[in-house]
Amino acid sequence: MESATNHQANPPFLRGEAGTVPSGLTPETLTPFQRLFKWFQTLTIEQRVLAGFSLVFVGILIISAISYHNTNGLLRNSGLDSRSHELIQLLGTIETAMSEAEGMHRRYLVTGERAYLEAYKRVIDQKPTLTAYLDELTQDVPDQRQRADVLHRLIERQLGVESKAIMQIQERGIQSVRTMALDGAGRRELEGIHQIINEMDVSERQAVAQRVIASAASTRHTIMLLAIGGGLQLMLLASVYYLIRHDITERRRVAGELQRRGELLEEANKELEAFSYSVSHDLRAPLRHIDGYAALLRKTVDHSLNEKAARYLQTISGAAKQMGQLIDDLLVFSRMGRQEMLQMTVNMDQLIKSILSDLRLDLHGRQISWTLASLPEVKGDPSMLRQVFMNLLTNALKFTSTRATASIEIGVEPASSDEIVLYVRDNGVGFDMQYAPKLFGVFQRLHRADEFEGTGIGLANVRRIIHRHGGRTWAEGALGKGATFYVALSREGTQR
Amino acid sequence: MTQAKPIVLAEDNPRDAELAMAAMEEEHISDKVVLCHDGAEVLDYLYCRGQFGARLKGNPAVVFLDLKMPKVNGLEVLRTIKADANLRAIPVVMLTSSREERDLAESYTLGANAYVVKPVEFQQFLSAVKELGVFWGVINEPPPERACSHQ
Numbered sequence: 001m002e003s004a005t006n007h008q009a010n011p012p013f014l015r016g017e018a019g020t021v022p023s024g025l026t027p028e029t030l031t032p033f034q035r036l037f038k039w040f041q042t043l044t045i046e047q048r049v050l051a052g053f054s055l056v057f058v059g060i061l062i063i064s065a066i067s068y069h070n071t072n073g074l075l076r077n078s079g080l081d082s083r084s085h086e087l088i089q090l091l092g093t094i095e096t097a098m099s100e101a102e103g104m105h106r107r108y109l110v111t112g113e114r115a116y117l118e119a120y121k122r123v124i125d126q127k128p129t130l131t132a133y134l135d136e137l138t139q140d141v142p143d144q145r146q147r148a149d150v151l152h153r154l155i156e157r158q159l160g161v162e163s164k165a166i167m168q169i170q171e172r173g174i175q176s177v178r179t180m181a182l183d184g185a186g187r188r189e190l191e192g193i194h195q196i197i198n199e200m201d202v203s204e205r206q207a208v209a210q211r212v213i214a215s216a217a218s219t220r221h222t223i224m225l226l227a228i229g230g231g232l233q234l235m236l237l238a239s240v241y242y243l244i245r246h247d248i249t250e251r252r253r254v255a256g257e258l259q260r261r262g263e264l265l266e267e268a269n270k271e272l273e274a275f276s277y278s279v280s281h282d283l284r285a286p287l288r289h290i291d292g293y294a295a296l297l298r299k300t301v302d303h304s305l306n307e308k309a310a311r312y313l314q315t316i317s318g319a320a321k322q323m324g325q326l327i328d329d330l331l332v333f334s335r336m337g338r339q340e341m342l343q344m345t346v347n348m349d350q351l352i353k354s355i356l357s358d359l360r361l362d363l364h365g366r367q368i369s370w371t372l373a374s375l376p377e378v379k380g381d382p383s384m385l386r387q388v389f390m391n392l393l394t395n396a397l398k399f400t401s402t403r404a405t406a407s408i409e410i411g412v413e414p415a416s417s418d419e420i421v422l423y424v425r426d427n428g429v430g431f432d433m434q435y436a437p438k439l440f441g442v443f444q445r446l447h448r449a450d451e452f453e454g455t456g457i458g459l460a461n462v463r464r465i466i467h468r469h470g471g472r473t474w475a476e477g478a479l480g481k482g483a484t485f486y487v488a489l490s491r492e493g494t495q496r
Numbered sequence: 497m498t499q500a501k502p503i504v505l506a507e508d509n510p511r512d513a514e515l516a517m518a519a520m521e522e523e524h525i526s527d528k529v530v531l532c533h534d535g536a537e538v539l540d541y542l543y544c545r546g547q548f549g550a551r552l553k554g555n556p557a558v559v560f561l562d563l564k565m566p567k568v569n570g571l572e573v574l575r576t577i578k579a580d581a582n583l584r585a586i587p588v589v590m591l592t593s594s595r596e597e598r599d600l601a602e603s604y605t606l607g608a609n610a611y612v613v614k615p616v617e618f619q620q621f622l623s624a625v626k627e628l629g630v631f632w633g634v635i636n637e638p639p640p641e642r643a644c645s646h647q
Contacts, residue, residue: 281563281564281592281593281594282564282593284593284614284616285509285511285512285593285614287616288512288515288593288614288615288616288618288621289511289512289515291616291617291618291621292511292515292518292618292621292622293511293515294618295618295619295622296515296518296618317617317618320616321616321617324616324617331595
């Protein structure tokens with residue numbers, strides 16, 4: 001059974017490495033082998049290794065059980081053998097004792113010398129011990145048991161006959177047994193005893209011989225089982241080893257590839273950094289010059305400047321400033337993507353307070369009704385989260401600027417197990433929900449520049465930062481009815 | 497009180513230089529400004545060599561340094577100044593377009609006395625340069641005079 005299990009399991013293992021699927025076979029025509037192979041291919045590497053080790057374990061259990069059973073048989077046989085040898089010896093003792101007793105008894109009958117009765121008496125003395133021993137040794141073997149009974153009876157009979165002859169001598173004198181003395185009193189019985197003992201001896205020797213053959217066969221089987229089983233286990237272990245090695249090689253290759261890509265990425269990142277550095281430095285200079293020379297020009301020709309020319313100069317300055325703002329925002333956006341992230345507990349209440357204090361100049365002269373909920377602590381980078389809420393709040397302020405009384409709410413959604421959802425709600429101009437997916441894209445704006453100023457990077461920054469925290473952002477709103485921006489952060493905080 | 501000491505302005509970009517000079521002019525301190533077009537010129541000035549070999553001895557009131565300059569860049573000039581016992585006391589103000597954190601960090605580590613990002617908006621640029629010029633060139637009391645040790 002053990003080898004059968006292995007035979008079924010082994011070929012798929014070996015073919016699994018080759019990675020060939022039997023093609024051109026419909027499921028109906030698949031042999032159990034192929035079906036097993038197909039099933040095997042659906043397993044993960046861990047499951048395959050586990051299956052391999054399970055088979056090895058089961059194999060070892062089966063081999064151990066069979067070996068245990070065989071060894072027990074050998075032990076039992078050797079116990080039986082020693083019993084047989086004792087029986088053969090005992091039979092010899094009984095035979096000798098009975099022969100001696102008969103011989104000596106015959107001499108007594110001839111001579112009447114009582115000294116010859118010693119052997120007879122010894123047999124009488126020993127009889128209970130010997131018969132008990134004989135009973136014990138033959139109790140498990142029925143046919144020997146029967147023969148032992150016959151032997152008992154014959155011994156009894158021989159001793160009985162001899163006893164009768166002794167009594168006869170004592171009663172009627174030695175002459176009365178003369179004829180009996182020629183043949184001996186228990187001669188016939190003794191012959192029976194010889195015969196039955198011989199039978200028992202032969203039978204016992206045969207049993208021993210059979211057991212020797214059986215033991216030898218069993219030993220041979222055990223050795224063969226160990227050899228074959230061990231071989232199969234080795235093959236299985238080799239397959240498992242191959243699987244693991246294959247997997248490790250693959251993992252090493254992937255790790256190497258990852259490292260190579262990581263290096264490439266790092267290089268690209270460095271280039272990007274150099275790029276944005278140069279953008280930061282070199283792109284600003286010409287803008288400063290445009291604005292500067294426009295201002296100098298205005299100053300120089302101040303008195304002769306007509307309204308149109310003044311507006312042109314104004315536009316030049318305005319465009320340069322706007323481009324400067326764009327560059328600054330883009331740099332922040334790019335920095336948020338590659339800056340090292342801190343991971344700490346951030347007190348949102350304090351964060352919002354400090355942002356509002358920074359915004360107090362913008363709040364000046366505005367009619368705003370604030371609703372500030374008590375906010376929980378979150379895990380993340382304080383300066384990045386500050387940027388997020390700074391953007392959301394400046395947005396809320398910007399898009400409520402057309403309202404007589406702006407109402408801005410900062411709150412938290414009812415607690416969920418894995419996320420903290422914060423939101424900023426305003427009663428501003430809102431937006432059409434069909435444009436909601438565009439809100440968080442870079443340079444995506446839903447309003448014309450002359451309606452609300454802005455570069456279209458603020459919400460992109462919000463999304464980038466929240467994504468780096470492993471969180472989500474989304475917005476809800478309706479045209480003219482305000483907007484709500486949601487920020488969901490995972491409770492444990494994740495770093496990307 | 498008015499100092500007689502010069503203000504060294506290191507600026508490789510002629511337009512930036514002109515705009516800065518325009519700002520200084522408004523404060524009537526442009527005649528005190530020594531304009532250097534790269535880092536090497538700044539060092540020549542400080543060590544009284546090359547085209548500045550014949551100048552009056554003495555350290556300037558302040559050095560305004562751009563970061564990106566040909567030949568010797570701003571950070572290298574800063575390093576040289578702060579490593580020289582005779583020049584170390586000169587106030588050095590970084591005046592640059594870069595607001596990159598590592599530039600800021602490195603400048604202060606090397607011993608810069610101030611770091612000013614040039615605003616894109618001209619009015620802000622103007623007031624920044626004016627304030628810097630007035631503060632460092634007029635209001636601030638420079639370290640005690642030391643003779644140019646090389647001559």
